[in-house]
Amino acid sequence: MEPDRTPIDAVAPLRISFCGGGTDLPHWYEEHGGAVLSATIDHSVRVRLAPRDDREIRVRSLDLGHMVAYHLDR
Structure with a gap:
C-alpha cells in the first residue's frame, strides 16, 4: 500500500x-521555576505540510516571498 x-x-x-x-x-523551570505572560492576537499563521520524495524540508513565506530549504542529511 502506498503512503497517503x-x-x-x-x-x-x-x-x-x-x-x-x-x-x-x-532546563530553566526545573531549577528556577518559571512564569510567562502572553496573549494571542487576531492574526494567525497558516501552513501546509506536503510530503516530498527527497530528504529536504522547504519553508516558504507567501506573504514575504521568501523560501528556505533544510537538508536532513547535513
Whole structure:
C-alpha cells in the first residue's frame, strides 16, 4: 500500500509574549521555576505540510516571498 500523500493545512493564532519568554522551558523551570505572560492576537499563521520524495524540508513565506530549504542529511 502506498503512503497517503495528501497535504495537511493548519492554522494557529499568533502569540505575543510580554514577559517570561524562555522560563517555560524545562532546563530553566526545573531549577528556577518559571512564569510567562502572553496573549494571542487576531492574526494567525497558516501552513501546509506536503510530503516530498527527497530528504529536504522547504519553508516558504507567501506573504514575504521568501523560501528556505533544510537538508536532513547535513
